[in-house]
Amino acid sequence: MREKIRILIVRVFAIGIIILITTLNVEGKPFFEVNGDFSVSTNDAIYMLDGALATDTNASVQNYKAMDLSGLGFGFLFGYEFVPNLSVTLGFNYKSYSSSDFSIENDFGTSVGTLNLNFLTKSITFDLGLRTRVAIFGGYIFTAGGLLLSLPTDYLMITEYSGVEFSSTNQDLSKGEGVISFNSGIGLFGEVGYQFLISSSLYVNLSVKTSIFALNNIGKTTVNKFFDTAGSLKSKSTVLYKESFSQDEVTAENLKNVTGPPAETFDIDSPKKVGMNSVSFKLVLGYRF
Numbered sequence: 001m002r003e004k005i006r007i008l009i010v011r012v013f014a015i016g017i018i019i020l021i022t023t024l025n026v027e028g029k030p031f032f033e034v035n036g037d038f039s040v041s042t043n044d045a046i047y048m049l050d051g052a053l054a055t056d057t058n059a060s061v062q063n064y065k066a067m068d069l070s071g072l073g074f075g076f077l078f079g080y081e082f083v084p085n086l087s088v089t090l091g092f093n094y095k096s097y098s099s100s101d102f103s104i105e106n107d108f109g110t111s112v113g114t115l116n117l118n119f120l121t122k123s124i125t126f127d128l129g130l131r132t133r134v135a136i137f138g139g140y141i142f143t144a145g146g147l148l149l150s151l152p153t154d155y156l157m158i159t160e161y162s163g164v165e166f167s168s169t170n171q172d173l174s175k176g177e178g179v180i181s182f183n184s185g186i187g188l189f190g191e192v193g194y195q196f197l198i199s200s201s202l203y204v205n206l207s208v209k210t211s212i213f214a215l216n217n218i219g220k221t222t223v224n225k226f227f228d229t230a231g232s233l234k235s236k237s238t239v240l241y242k243e244s245f246s247q248d249e250v251t252a253e254n255l256k257n258v259t260g261p262p263a264e265t266f267d268i269d270s271p272k273k274v275g276m277n278s279v280s281f282k283l284v285l286g287y288r289f
Contacts (some may be wrong), residue, residue: 028082033286041069041093041278075161087131095123102189117159127189140195148187150213155180174229181220187213204283217241217272235263241271
């Protein structure tokens with residue numbers, strides 16, 4: 001059912017803009033924009049350990065930190081002003097994010113083992129909305145809002161170990177890589193900015209755009225790989241996320257386990273949902289035909 005809804009939304013994005021342009025005032029003005037941006041993003045589900053472990057001799061409180069992301073991006077937008085100062089827009093945006101760093105310490109008394117990790121991800125979104133503007137100070141103040149579609153995405157988790165082994169089960173580990181996969185998601189966006197006129201057709205926008213959307217990992221997997229100091233794969237784990245599953249299905253997945261080396265495990269777990277919130281600071285060059 002969810003897949004049918006996602007397909008329907010994509011078709012609405014593709015068909016809606018065509019219907020609006022062909023059925024409204026044929027004397028309207030089309031325009032095109034390209035942009036670069038810096039974005040910060042947070043989520044309401046992924047928190048990671050940060051600091052010394054509470055069970056160690058140098059810590060009494062366990063600290064957690066949210067996975068905050070930041071990065072650069074670019075995009076382009078097609079617009080159609082069907083009545084004066086009111087336009088319909090269809091936009092594309094690509095962003096490359098990296099997270100804040102997490103550092104976990106395990107104090108063995110005579111030495112300290114450290115685990116450092118961060119996340120990398122790419123985001124591709126399409127948005128369909130309306131934009132209105134008001135003339136002021138020789139330019140225009142504008143606001144925009146509408147629907148947003150986020151395409152399926154992966155989070156790459158990079159882990160590095162230093163000092164002594166982090167635990168007895170992780171002996172001789174040097175680094176780890178994890179791929180956390182999510183489905184497409186639907187959300188909303190809003191934008192406000194100022195438009196500077198360079199000529200009757202050419203202009204520059206400075207704006208702030210906010211986006212809110214949700215992602216889930218139903219039917220997706222998380223794959224973790226761990227490597228030793230020689231760079232050889234030491235272990236690998238794969239978790240499949242399903243809305244419903246039986247113990248027989250879990251047992252069947254577990255039977256795929258390989259003792260190794262390298263060791264490999266398989267499992268099934270309940271899905272997770274992540275709410276994403278982002279703020280983008282945009283510099284835009286536009287042309288009105």
